[in-house]
Amino acid sequence: MINTYWRKTVPKIIINNKEVEFEEGMTVLQACELAGAEIPRFCYHERLSIAGNCRMCLVEMENSPKPIASCAMPATNGMKIKTNTLFVDKARKGVMEFLLANHPLDCPVCDQGGECDLQDQSLLYGFDHSRYTENKRQVNEKYMGPLIKTEMTRCIHCTRCIRFATEVAGIPELGAIGRGEDMEITTYLEKSMESELSANVIDLCPVGALTSKPYAFESRPWDLKKTETIDVMDAVGSNIRVDTYGWEVKRVLPRVNEDINEEWISDKTRYACDGLLKQRLDTPYIRENGRLRKSSWDQALKLLIIKLKSFNPNEIAGLVGDLADLEMIYSFKSFFEKCIGSTNLECRQDRIYINPQERMNYIFNSTISGIEDSDFILLVGTNPRLEATILNARIRKAYIKNKLKIYSIGDVGDLTYPYQNIGSNTSIIKEIVSGSHEISNKIKKAKKPMIIIGDSALYGKSGKYVFETLKNFLSDNNFIKKNWNALNILTQQASRVGAIDFGVYSVNETENFSFFNKVDNDDFKLIYLLGADNINFDKKNKFIVYQGSHGDKGAEIADIILPGAAYTEKNGLFVNLEGKLQSAYKASYPPGDAREDWIIFKDLANMMKKPLGFNNIKHLRESINKQIQSKIKNGVKKNIEVDFIEENISVKPIDYYYTNSIARSSKVMSECRQISKRFLFTGIEKAS
Amino acid sequence: MSIKKISKIQPESFELSKDNLLEAENEIKKYPNDRKASAILALLFLVQKQNDNWLPLAAIKYVAKFLGVPYIQVYEVSTFYSMFNLSPVGKYFVQVCTTTPCMMKGSKKILDICKKYISKNPHELSENKLCSWTEVECLGACVNAPMMQINQDYFEDLDENSTEEIIQTLLEDKLPKPGSAKNRKNTAPEKGKTTLLEVKNA
Numbered sequence: 109m110i111n112t113y114w115r116k117t118v119p120k121i122i123i124n125n126k127e128v129e130f131e132e133g134m135t136v137l138q139a140c141e142l143a144g145a146e147i148p149r150f151c152y153h154e155r156l157s158i159a160g161n162c163r164m165c166l167v168e169m170e171n172s173p174k175p176i177a178s179c180a181m182p183a184t185n186g187m188k189i190k191t192n193t194l195f196v197d198k199a200r201k202g203v204m205e206f207l208l209a210n211h212p213l214d215c216p217v218c219d220q221g222g223e224c225d226l227q228d229q230s231l232l233y234g235f236d237h238s239r240y241t242e243n244k245r246q247v248n249e250k251y252m253g254p255l256i257k258t259e260m261t262r263c264i265h266c267t268r269c270i271r272f273a274t275e276v277a278g279i280p281e282l283g284a285i286g287r288g289e290d291m292e293i294t295t296y297l298e299k300s301m302e303s304e305l306s307a308n309v310i311d312l313c314p315v316g317a318l319t320s321k322p323y324a325f326e327s328r329p330w331d332l333k334k335t336e337t338i339d340v341m342d343a344v345g346s347n348i349r350v351d352t353y354g355w356e357v358k359r360v361l362p363r364v365n366e367d368i369n370e371e372w373i374s375d376k377t378r379y380a381c382d383g384l385l386k387q388r389l390d391t392p393y394i395r396e397n398g399r400l401r402k403s404s405w406d407q408a409l410k411l412l413i414i415k416l417k418s419f420n421p422n423e424i425a426g427l428v429g430d431l432a433d434l435e436m437i438y439s440f441k442s443f444f445e446k447c448i449g450s451t452n453l454e455c456r457q458d459r460i461y462i463n464p465q466e467r468m469n470y471i472f473n474s475t476i477s478g479i480e481d482s483d484f485i486l487l488v489g490t491n492p493r494l495e496a497t498i499l500n501a502r503i504r505k506a507y508i509k510n511k512l513k514i515y516s517i518g519d520v521g522d523l524t525y526p527y528q529n530i531g532s533n534t535s536i537i538k539e540i541v542s543g544s545h546e547i548s549n550k551i552k553k554a555k556k557p558m559i560i561i562g563d564s565a566l567y568g569k570s571g572k573y574v575f576e577t578l579k580n581f582l583s584d585n586n587f588i589k590k591n592w593n594a595l596n597i598l599t600q601q602a603s604r605v606g607a608i609d610f611g612v613y614s615v616n617e618t619e620n621f622s623f624f625n626k627v628d629n630d631d632f633k634l635i636y637l638l639g640a641d642n643i644n645f646d647k648k649n650k651f652i653v654y655q656g657s658h659g660d661k662g663a664e665i666a667d668i669i670l671p672g673a674a675y676t677e678k679n680g681l682f683v684n685l686e687g688k689l690q691s692a693y694k695a696s697y698p699p700g701d702a703r704e705d706w707i708i709f710k711d712l713a714n715m716m717k718k719p720l721g722f723n724n725i726k727h728l729r730e731s732i733n734k735q736i737q738s739k740i741k742n743g744v745k746k747n748i749e750v751d752f753i754e755e756n757i758s759v760k761p762i763d764y765y766y767t768n769s770i771a772r773s774s775k776v777m778s779e780c781r782q783i784s785k786r787f788l789f790t791g792i793e794k795a796s
Numbered sequence: 797m798s799i800k801k802i803s804k805i806q807p808e809s810f811e812l813s814k815d816n817l818l819e820a821e822n823e824i825k826k827y828p829n830d831r832k833a834s835a836i837l838a839l840l841f842l843v844q845k846q847n848d849n850w851l852p853l854a855a856i857k858y859v860a861k862f863l864g865v866p867y868i869q870v871y872e873v874s875t876f877y878s879m880f881n882l883s884p885v886g887k888y889f890v891q892v893c894t895t896t897p898c899m900m901k902g903s904k905k906i907l908d909i910c911k912k913y914i915s916k917n918p919h920e921l922s923e924n925k926l927c928s929w930t931e932v933e934c935l936g937a938c939v940n941a942p943m944m945q946i947n948q949d950y951f952e953d954l955d956e957n958s959t960e961e962i963i964q965t966l967l968e969d970k971l972p973k974p975g976s977a978k979n980r981k982n983t984a985p986e987k988g989k990t991t992l993l994e995v996k997n998a
Contacts, residue, residue, distance in 0.1 A: 283868035284797040285875040295855070296868040408884075 119185040124192055132402055135180035136189055137165055145191040147202065150207075150314045151266035152179035155370065156275060162207070162266050164229065166199040167191045175199040197233070204233040207241040210289075211315070212261050219257075220316030222329040226264065240444025247292055253300030254376060254779040255307045257324050263317035265291055269309040276372065277303040278504045278524025289735065293317070300783050303524075304764065307375045307394075311362065320774045323359045326349075335695035336363055339377045340431045340675045341771065344476070344498045345684030350381070350676050350695040357381045357676050357696055366686065367477045374497035374782065376764065376771055383774030387659045389556070389671035390700025400669065405701060405711075409638045412668050413716055415634060415651055416448060425452035425623065425632040429600035429613050429639030429656065430768050432705075432753045433692065437610050438673075438732050439706040439720060440638050448716045451630065453625040454605035454614055455738040457642045459704040460563050461571030461620050462608060463748070467740055469579070470608050471687040472499075473593035474558050480506045483549035484513055484633050485556035486547065488537070488563020488574065489530045489757040494764045495600050496685065500524065515547055518564060532757050535568045541581045552585055560596045562759070570755035572620065576748045583747070599685045600767070602675075606683035609739045637662045638705070639672065641769040655705060657698075660769035671702035673769065678704045679725065681732060689736065800875055802853065803883035803921075810854035815853040816842050820862065828887060836873050840880055849889050850881040850948070863967045863993040878932055886921050890914065891945040895934035907931065907943035913963045927966050939983040949974035953986075955972050 118129045121136075123143035130139040135158070137147050150162035160180030168177045170188035172750065175196060178189070190196065199697045208230065214337035215221045229681045247260040267284060270293065274280040279302055281295050295301060306413035332351040339360070340347040346369040348359045360381045362373040392408035393400040399419045416424065426444050428437055437455075444450050463469040465749050475480065479502045492500040500523065506512060507525040514527035517536055530536060530547060539545035559582065559668065565574045579588075579595055587594035599605060607613070626632060627645050654666035657674040683689050698704065706728060711721045722728040765781035766772050814821055823838040840850045841861065851874050866953045866987045877894040881889075890910060894903045914922045918930040937943045940952030944959075949964055951974055958977035964973040980986060 281868060283866075283872045285872055287876045292799060296866075296871055495939050529920040 110504040113260075117789050119183070120183070124190055125730070129184050134168060136169075136176070136181045136183050136187070138154070139183040140178060140189065140191055141166065146251045147178055147191065148233065149179060149269060150225060150229075152311065153271075156268060156271040156312075156671045158270065159267050162264065164200060164233075165462075166196060166203065167580075168196050174717065178747055192264065192563060194277070194469055196613050200233045201235060204230060205235045207240070207264050208234065209247040211264065212244065212560070214262075214316075218259070218262070218316040219319040219324060220262075220313070222791045224316060225314035226409055227285045235264060241771040247290060250292070250294045252295055252318075253297040253306065254776060254783060255320040255321055255379060256301065256310060257319045259317055259631075260294075260314050260320070261317075262290060263293055264315055266314055267293075267526070268312040268314070269293060269318060272312055273301070273303065273306075275508070276308075276501060276504070277305040278481055278501075279303040279522075301782070302625050304374050304376070304493065305372055307378050308362070308372045308728060309461055311371075320359065322382060327358050329351050332358055333695070335676075335693050335694060338690045338692040339373065341374070341376045341380055341578050341768065342496050342498075342694075343599040343602055343604060343685035344368060344496050345602065345682055345688065346498055347690075348373060348377060352676075352696045355699065361421055363500065367475070368686075368688070369498045370502075372498060372501060375776065376497075376767070377782070379776040380768075380771040380774045382776055383658070383770040383772070384674050384676060386775070387773035388674075388699050388702070389659055389663060389669055390702055391671060392671040392701065393663075393666075394660050395667040400666075408668055408670060409712055409715055412653060413654075413669075413712070413787055415646060415668075416716075417590055419633045419651075421449040422452070423631065423633040424450045424636070425454070425627070426450070426597070426612075426638060427457065427640040427643070428603060428607050429457070429637065429641060429662070430603055430606065431657075431675055431770070432603040432639055433675070433678070433682055433733050434606045434610070434736075435624060435636060435678075435680050435725070436610055437607050439709040439722075439728065440636075441610055441612055441721045442634075443709040443713055446720060447713050447716050452614060452623060454628070454653070455583055455604060455612045457640055457644075458563060458567065459621055459624055460566040460611065461585060462566070462615065463575060463579075464608050464611070464613060464615060464796065467609070468593060468595060469575075470597050470599070471605055472560075472598060472685045473588075474596050474598045477685050478501050478556075478592075479503055480509060482506060482512060482556045482558045483510060484550060484557040484560045484725075485515070486551065487514070487516040487520070488561045489518045489520070489565025489759055490560055490569075490598050491523070491759050491762065492560065492562075492598060493520075493523050494762045495598055497563060499598070499685075503709070513550065518757045519760050532759075532781075534574060534755050537574055537577055537750050538719075541577050551587075554591050555793070556658065557587060557594050558596055559594055559599050561627075562598045563600060564759045565757050568755055570753040570757075572748075573753050574748045574749045574757070580749070599686070602682055602684075605685060606681070607681060609736055610686075613742040639769070642767075642771075655708060656769065657702070658769035658773050662769075669696070670708055671700065672705040672708065673698040673702055677702075680727060682727070683736075687740075716771070721725075800880075800882045803850070805884075807852050807854055810843070810847065810852055810858045812842065812848040812858070813846055825865070831862045832887065833869070836865070836870060837877075839863065840870070840874060844880060848887070849885050850883060864901070880891050883919065884921075886917070886926050887969075888927045888946055888971070890929035890963070890966070891932045891935070892929060893919075893933070893935045893937070893941070893943055893945075894931045895938075897938040898934075898942040900957060902955070903942040903962065905956050906942055906944060906954055909959045909963060912961070913969060922967060924967060926969055940980070946971075946974075952976045953980055 120127050121139045126143055128143040138541050140147050147165045149165045151159045158180050160177045165178045166175035167174045168190040223789055250258045268280045273282040284291050286292050308316050335350045338352055339348045347363040347365040349363050351359045360378050362371050364371045392403050392405055394403045504525045516527050518528050518532045519529050542547045542576050582588050582594050634651045636653045641660040641662045652660040652666045653668045655670040655672050657672050663669050676700045679694050680692045764776040771777045820839050823835045824832055827834040831946050856870045860867045892906050914927045914929050921928050942954050943952040953976040962972045
């Protein structure tokens with residue numbers, strides 16, 4: 109009787125004479141935080157395993173003659189903890205003195221200065237002078253690649269970076285060599301870090317041992333303007349903080365969002381920002397006699413209107429690029445409908461199959477945080493490690509937590525977690541659906557399975573078959589429900605879901621790629637590229653208008669160039685791959701004469717005397733909201749049966765560091781790309 | 797002690813010999829399948845035995861692949877333990893203990909002899925390339941201090957004369973007789989038994 113009584117009660121702990129309830133399995137440190145007592149720490153991190161080696165979190169426990177490391181001590185019922193006594197203070201001061209014994213006094217030239225845990229905590233526990241008279245320890249710098257600058261003398265051996273690389277990134281390439289005073293953190297023989305999440309160790313480092321190489325000596329944290337916004341490098345929509353100094357974006361840091369990126373961001377998100385300063389379009393251009401000439405807005409827009417009027421509306425087409433926000437897409441679409449009268453719009457530069465009838469047909473329905481609840485994952489023609497790095501980290505987290513089974517159709521190389529490759533042909537999907545494949549039963553038995561379909565599977569002739577068949581299979585087995593939807597599309601472009609929401613596609617009953625067929629048949633005389641740079645068609649005699657932020661592939665072939673704003677230079681809405689609407693904020697302003705894109709369309713429409721019905725951002729946002737709400741509510745359900753088409757599903761290789769115009773303009777990204785290619789060329793084997 | 801230097805001259809590849817491979821597989825069998833990494837020390841020891849008492853980088857990679865662990869993990873282990881050498885050592889590798897008891901019984905003099913007859917600095921080969929020496933921490937034979945370890949054998953109760961003799965023998969490519977230089981039985985008192993006199997085999 110007594111036993112069951114104790115099990116049912118919530119355990120309680122007494123911290124500084126205050127009783128707090130805590131959850132079973134919490135550590136003393138976590139319980140102290142519940143009680144509002146702040147514990148200093150260096151090695152402890154909520155998202156990493158517990159190391160307990162910095163000893164900064166010492167607290168006093170009743171009946172213990174010595175202070176205890178609260179981060180590693182499990183909280184138990186009735187424990188009495190004190191965090192504010194002289195005893196604790198003295199213990200922490202002792203620890204701090206040891207940490208500072210070998211730490212160099214170079215805060216004035218250290219990039220971590222101002223956001224350094226050691227600096228902050230030495231303010232509270234630091235001794236005013238050093239009693240250490242021996243020589244300080246000196247450690248040579250270690251090479252870790254183009255992103256991470258090391259100053260290993262500053263290292264306090266908290267091992268957060270090692271734990272991150274091993275646990276979260278899943279590529280165990282960092283380690284501690286030597287022992288005792290001679291312990292050093294390094295990669296194996298100082299080779300560059302391979303992980304796409306590697307730069308997160310910079311944020312994790314509590315001192316200035318690992319700092320950002322591209323940002324070295326650029327600025328001080330207190331001089332920067334901080335703007336909390338959204339990333340557009342992939343469709344995940346990681347939450348970021350953009351730090352600017354005047355016009356320049358100095359760096360990008362992650363922001364915590366438990367549902368999306370937790371507190372990590374990919375290297376591309378973090379370091380493509382130097383591309384925002386290079387190759388920018390800052391004034392309109394007009395092509396004359398084969399050469400681009402600078403012009404004024406007035407001239408360029410007038411020429412554009414003359415050209416637009418000279419063609420039949422059916423001959424005019426618009427292509428939306430990968431980085432467009434909803435304001436851009438909505439105003440572009442309204443401009444095409446109201447001012448030109450054309451519906452030839454498309455957002456799929458990569459020509460993949462979509463079924464836009466229902467919203468769940470093109471989003472990641474299980475949600476990113478839902479991955480952790482899943483017990484079965486089937487990847488179909490996708491390499492999440494490169495297509496959505498953060499999402500891949502979540503799959504790895506789920507794998508570590510639940511040891512769930514992961515299968516892949518299509519060979520995708522190292523995904524940082526083990527998976528089973530079950531072939532790379534559409535016939536396997538046929539077998540799964542018919543029930544003759546062994547996977548089939550496993551899906552049916554799973555409680556919360558996930559099928560993640562990537563672009564490579566939706567591409568080509570069999571795309572329609574793959575999607576519709578798998579969808580029918582899931583709905584037949586009752587896996588498309590309100591509380592769990594196993595159908596997931598992994599999009600790679602930040603603008604994609606929003607563009608499909610707004611109907612920027614040319615799809616009819618029989619033909620999914622009518623837009624591209626017309627492009628190939630030369631039916632269009634004028635193509636308006638809205639930041640579309642991943643184009644693959646011949647220009648021939650077409651008149652091309654490019655509106656965007658960077659001088660890249662689109663601007664190269666354009667006859668009129670209208671300079672627009674990049675994602676950090678405007679307030680914009682983005683829909684991420686889960687269909688989540690997020691707001692990005694203006695951190696900087698467009699360079700030179702460049703304008704925010706929706707203003708360009710507003711001006712164009714006004715010049716054509718066919719106003720779009722919105723004059724300011726507020727009106728625009730209202731209409732956008734209405735459109736999105738109606739899209740979420742009004743879906744058409746319809747099962748489509750498709751005949752089997754046998755085709756290989758080969759996962760398309762991705763030039764990870766070069767996927768969009770900003771990344772292509774970035775010097776840091778080119779360096780990373782070269783290094784990752786060198787790995788392939790010289791054939792250095794994988795570390796695990 | 798500082799971080800061990802990796803030899804600049806490295807063999808291109810490494811493979812365990814047939815006998816050692818069998819032994820390595822036996823070692824791995826002692827642990828559950830997903831805990832193969834536990835055999836790391838045993839394997840490195842085997843490798844070192846086979847490869848003239850040092851670990852080349854190729855061997856570190858070999859062991860890592862053999863156990864399915866990252867390279868860095870094997871590298872960490874091989875730098876942590878002073879028993880593993882990352883650069884070639886002499887055929888006779890002299891490890892002189894310099895921890896407190898040995899130091900008090902005169903291990904400095906032994907070091908001086910090593911410096912005089914083998915090489916000026918630790919981890920350097922002697923002129924005839926047969927010997928090298930290093931300082932190590934306690935080898936656990938404090939009762940018989942001062943002592944040194946040569947390859948797998950302990951040489952105990954040393955003084956200047958006996959050390960010189962041992963090292964001269966080594967330099968002539970002969971292995972001297974291991975054990976106490978004072979012919980003492982194990983760790984028995986230096987001047988013969990003082991207790992349990994009536995028990996014969998004590």
